[in-house]
Structures are given as structure tokens and as C-alpha cells.
Amino acid sequence: MQARTHHWDAASGEALHPAGREALLAALDKGYADPRRLHGSGRAARLLLDNAREVTASCLGVRADEVSFTASGTEAVHRGLLGLVTGRVRDGASVVRTAVEHSSVRHALDWRGTPQVEVPVDRDGRVDPDDVRSAVGSADGGAAVVAVQSANHEVGTLQPVAEIAAAVPDVPIFVSVAASAGRLPLPSGWSVAAASAHKWGGPAGLGLLLVRKGARWRNAFPADDRIDERVSGFENVPAALAAAAALQAVVAERDEVGRAQAALLDRIRAAVATLPDVEVVGHPHARLPHVLTFSCLYVDGEALVTELDRHGFGVASGSACTASTLAPSHVLEAMGVLTHGNVRLGLPWPTADHPMAAVEAEVDRFLALLPEVLVELRGRIGL
Structure with a gap:
């Protein structure tokens, strides 16, 4: 049996974390309207969305205007990475990435046709910042971005993100924090980050895109006339609030x-x-x-x-x-x-x-x- x-x-x-479930059920009755509208239900939805952004930012130690909600963690990776590449077209043609990056990183770069320089890892799955520096120096057409995960999703190994950022100060870092967000503080040194709410007990089908103020990020996808210019489509307000509530409970x-x-x-x-x-x-x-x-x-x-x-x-x-x-x-x-x-x-x-x-x-x-x-x-x- x-x-x-x-x-x-x-x-x-x-x-789904109990705190996330409670927030989701409450928000379903109040967060259904278009948060761009000026009527009462629209203003209620906008208030919930803004609250979700504020709570998420507080938990992660970032600014509220650096937080965007996407339809999945994969979409957050695609938008975050390719937006950073787009914003750096005059500075470099290649992306330097570790050999153990999530498949969504490689798929996004293959789709765009961006040259990739792969950096090997040791037997523990950890990359050496000196190897990243060497890869940046040898990148064809110059390095536009370095892509490195905060922690590997398969073996759990943490990457030295801050040390890598110090080793290549002139190249922005895209970091996937999907495996570690909520469980560990965000590393330092990154320009754009991506995460997925269901990894910390939020609802599935909600990603998180973090774009540092001042980062040279440009939308690589069609624009939309929503509240947040970095994403497209009708905002899933109840899911965003549930993800924020779950994250707050987990971080505590x-x-x-x-x-x-x-x-x-x-x-x-x-x-x-x-x-x-x-x-x-x-x-x-x-x-x-x-x-x-x-x-x-x-x-x-x-x-x-x-x-x-x-x-x-x-x-x-x-x-x-x-x-x-x-x-x-x-x-x-x-x-x-x-x-x-x-x-x-x-x-x-x-x-x-x-x-x-x-x-x-x-x-x-x-x-x-x-x-x-x-x-x-x-x-x-x-x-």
C-alpha cells in the first residue's frame, strides 16, 4: 500500500504557507478589479498591490519601486536577464554565466542569440571569482552581463555573488535567487534579480523581478499599459499579496x-x-x-x-x-x-x-x- x-x-x-493562504482568500474578495481604475474597487485593488510591493521590499531589503511581480519565476529570469542585456548593448555582446545556471538562463540567451561564455565550477558546484574575471576578459565583443545564481537549485551550493561582483566591478550581475529567497538574505552586488514565490510558500504562478535603481535595464519584450512598465498583463493582485504575506512569515x-x-x-x-x-x-x-x-x-x-x-x-x-x-x-x-x-x-x-x-x-x-x-x-x- x-x-x-x-x-x-x-x-x-x-x-502554500498558512499566512499566504489567509491573505489569498481575503484578497480574492477585494483584489479582483483593475488597479489602474479610479473607482472604489479599483482603488482597493491598487492598495493591495502597493501593500504587497512594500512588504516584499521590506522583507528583501530593497526599495518598493525596485519590485515587480511577474507570471512566473521563469518569466522573471527572462525579463530580468534580457532586459539587462538590452540595456548594455553598447558595452558588450556576450553573457558570462556559470556552468550550473538554471535552464531558463540558457534558454533565454539561446532565444535571443546572445553569445555565452561558460565558467566551470569545482566538484562542490562552486565557481571561482577569478575564473569569472578571466571569462569576462576573454568574452567575444566584451561582456554585457554576468549571470550567477545565489544558490544552486539541485545541490544547494551557495555562490560567492558579492566576491564575483567585486572581481568584475564594471559588469552588472544578474542573479537568480529562486532557490534562496526567503530562506537566506539576498547577497550583495547584483543589479537585477529574479525569484519565484512558490519556493518560499507563496502561490505558484507568481514570479519576482528586482531591478536596482540606476541599473541599465531596458524592457526586451513588448510594452504594456499597466501600472508597472517592467511587466505586462493584468496584475494578479491576490497572488501578489499572498506571496508577500508568506514571505513575511518565512523571513520572521x-x-x-x-x-x-x-x-x-x-x-x-x-x-x-x-x-x-x-x-x-x-x-x-x-x-x-x-x-x-x-x-x-x-x-x-x-x-x-x-x-x-x-x-x-x-x-x-x-x-x-x-x-x-x-x-x-x-x-x-x-x-x-x-x-x-x-x-x-x-x-x-x-x-x-x-x-x-x-x-x-x-x-x-x-x-x-x-x-x-x-x-x-x-x-x-x-x-
Whole structure:
């Protein structure tokens, strides 16, 4: 029988935070109108949208006029990155990016036909600022932008964004903070950033675009006559308010929750590392507090995910965005680590209905279960 599933894939997306759910339900009745209109319901919607922007800015330490809401995190990446490239056409032709960037970065640049200079990472998935400096110096036609994520969505490794910005002071930094926003403070040194609300427990289908005041960003897509000139389409006011409420709740607890989750992952990391033919990947210390990835030799990743799900643990395998294609993860390949039999754990944010004590109990059961599952799967192929 299928066991009750514990969602251990928070790196792909969290359940809607209770604070976000409450705000969403309230806003559905008041935030339906066009916030550009001057009638009462329009003014009410505009007030909610402005409030969402103010709260989000306060949580992230940015200005309210630097915050834009998009239809997804992917759209935020596309608009943010290509807008920065457009604003820098006279300064450079190429984009320098790390080898482990999210696929949305590469897809956006391929679509525009922008030359790309790929910077390698070490075995922990971390890029060296000196390598970025060298890549900028060798970029064909000059470097317009450097694209670097704050943290890797597959292995949790944090990137030295501030150090990279210091190494290339004349080139603006585009940073995807999708994996870390809410859980960690934003790094310094960036000009444009992108995030996705469902990663911190906001509603799915809402992205966040942050454009620093003074950044040379130009809209690379058709303009629209909405409130925010950086985006297009009718604003999803209830979702924006729900995302802001969830972010505010998460930021208020992140230090305490982060310490607790990091301690649990240290336990898992130490136990998994003792298993035969298992490799724990990602930086041991400079990492997200809730993400852990390991690879198992002689085991098919999809079979491992299926078996763990049958026992009640919903985890991810392979690339965070291409697992459905069964293609090897470009992140793991770039790191030079084992790409098969890969599992990514993303511990969920605790709530009143699912407190940290419950997660701790789940960890105990997972550590008891995993060796049995590996023996079972390897036994199927005669090992």
C-alpha cells in the first residue's frame, strides 16, 4: 500500500504557507478589479498591490519601486536577464554565466542569440571569482552581463555573488535567487534579480523581478499599459499579496528554522555518506539549509524516487527541471560527480500542522528506510 507521502521536494516548491493562504482568500474578495481604475474597487485593488510591493521590499531589503511581480519565476529570469542585456548593448555582446545556471538562463540567451561564455565550477558546484574575471576578459565583443545564481537549485551550493561582483566591478550581475529567497538574505552586488514565490510558500504562478535603481535595464519584450512598465498583463493582485504575506512569515522565522533544518541535514549527510557506493554532492558548508543531494551507484534514480515515494517520501531525482526527460543533470555533469541514482531532498517549511518535531521523526524513519531500499533495488539487478 502507498504510505502517506511526506513532501520532501521543497526545492521544487513549497505548499502554500498558512499566512499566504489567509491573505489569498481575503484578497480574492477585494483584489479582483483593475488597479489602474479610479473607482472604489479599483482603488482597493491598487492598495493591495502597493501593500504587497512594500512588504516584499521590506522583507528583501530593497526599495518598493525596485519590485515587480511577474507570471512566473521563469518569466522573471527572462525579463530580468534580457532586459539587462538590452540595456548594455553598447558595452558588450556576450553573457558570462556559470556552468550550473538554471535552464531558463540558457534558454533565454539561446532565444535571443546572445553569445555565452561558460565558467566551470569545482566538484562542490562552486565557481571561482577569478575564473569569472578571466571569462569576462576573454568574452567575444566584451561582456554585457554576468549571470550567477545565489544558490544552486539541485545541490544547494551557495555562490560567492558579492566576491564575483567585486572581481568584475564594471559588469552588472544578474542573479537568480529562486532557490534562496526567503530562506537566506539576498547577497550583495547584483543589479537585477529574479525569484519565484512558490519556493518560499507563496502561490505558484507568481514570479519576482528586482531591478536596482540606476541599473541599465531596458524592457526586451513588448510594452504594456499597466501600472508597472517592467511587466505586462493584468496584475494578479491576490497572488501578489499572498506571496508577500508568506514571505513575511518565512523571513520572521528563517534563522530558527534554518538552524534546525541544517542540523537535520547534517545528520542525514553523515549517515548517507557511510552507505556503500553512495556519494553526497554539493558544498558541505556553503549551502542552503534545507537541500541535500546524493547519488547512488548501481541504482536508477527514477526507480529510487518511485520506491521512496511508495514508502511515503516525495523526493526529486536528476535535474530539477529536466527529470521528466530522464536526461542527466547538467549541474551534476558540470561538477564532475556521479549523475545516476541521484536523489535531492528538500525539507519542507514547518507549520503548526506539520511542526519541526514531525520532520525530525520523518528523518529518523528515512535514515532507517534508505539502506533497505538500496539493498532491495540493487538486489533486483543481482548485486
